[in-house]
Amino acid sequence: MLTIGSQTYNLIVDTGSSTTWVGAGLQYKPSPVGRFTGNISGVLYGSGGYIGVEAIDTVSLGNGITVSSQSIGAASFSLGLGGFDGILGLGPVDLTKGTVVSVDSIITQTWSNRTVPTFTNNLVSEGVISQDIVGAYFQPLHGSNASEADGEITFGGFDSSKFTGDLTYFPRLTSGNLSAYWSIAVEEVKYGTVAIGTGLTAMVDTGTDVILLPTSVFSAFMKTSGGFNDRINNIAVFSTKPTSNFEITLGQTTYTLTPDQYLLPMAQYSNFGLDTDKYYAWFADSGSSTFILGQKFLEYYYSVYDTSNSRVGLAKAV
Incomplete structure (x- = not known):
């Protein structure tokens, strides 16, 4: 579970994409310091995707893992998330090219290749972690249980x-x-x-x-x-x-x-x-x-x- 703005969301932890967004289930609700930028935000995946607007807000996983100013996609339409509220993108920053665009650029069809700092990029820039490293552990499901907690993500290093x-x-x-x-x-x-x-x-x-x-x-x-x-x-x-x-x-x-x-x-x-x-x-x-x-x-x-x-x-x- 991850807190974005003023609410807690159930997100897919995804090293295959780099944008953090919510709204597939529970809709985005800004915190007192959250703001909308006026830009359009969207990503198309191999199966599914979303379109919405960009917001800047606080993102927190607890235990001190918090970014105070993170670009977030607030989805108005999404497809293929299977009950999750959105995605925490942990892929390389290059994958954010073209995911956030201004309304003017859509009208004039002048596309920008600018990247958007990822959650881990911002953890480093805000001094939360010293190295942009993520460790991932998954435990196989046991018996017929399809819903037990089955993983651990480590930011700034790995869990030996x-x-x-x-x-x-x-x-x-x-x-x-x-x-x-x-x-x-x-x-x-x-x-x-x-x-x-x-x-x-x-x-x-x-x-x-x-x-x-x-x-x-x-x-x-x-x-x-x-x-x-x-x-x-x-x-x-x-x-x-x-x-x-x-x-x-x-x-x-x-x-x-x-x-x-x-x-x-x-x-x-x-x-x-x-x-x-x-x-x-x-x-x-x-x-x-x-x-x-x-x-x-x-x-x-x-x-x-x-x-x-x-x-x-x-x-x-x-």
Whole structure:
């Protein structure tokens, strides 16, 4: 939960976008120091988005994590948030280009590429944290429970109690179609002993539930594993339980997901209306060349988003 202005909101913590906004559920209500700027604010995501106006107000997570002057989107229309009030954007600042525009620029169609300081940018500039670093931990859901608290976000550093061994860092890519995101190079993807993709780029994204595979990799995965795409639920499904590991190699380090980790727990089937005679996996076809390491990967690997050094860190989660 996060306080913006005079109210508390339930937001998605998203390293795949950089704008902080509310209004998908509970509408924005300014604090006594809040103000509207007169600018238009909006973002279009892979699924959903919002349009509204920009406000400047206080944003607080408690425990001293407060920004006194943060740009906020106050949505008048939104789509695809699934019961959340909005998004806390923790992606790179480049993703804010074009998200806030003046009314005059819309009329004259003269677009600006200016960026808008993110929540973590402002935590640094206001002296709340010394380094623009975020650590993210997710705990897998247990049994049939679909609503337990399952994560921890650390601002200004990371929580070493949430992972074992050392963090391995990978440089954030500076070119390519995902360069504005937390994107890293993928050397190889394997199912069992079979390579199903090489020389790829992946985005590390806390705001995506599943692991989105490039279409070419997903097709090779289904062919090799004997699975198929469940077009109703848009995830991989199997008639018999898979027994091979799924491996993603970044640099010289291989990150492994066992079948018990990448398959949906059967106790969760009733939450999604799934057939009990099949086996479903947390993999989906992105429908393009896009590769996203979403929450179901990050439940097993602690992640660090280091803006100060332009890199992403990963370690085995506890």
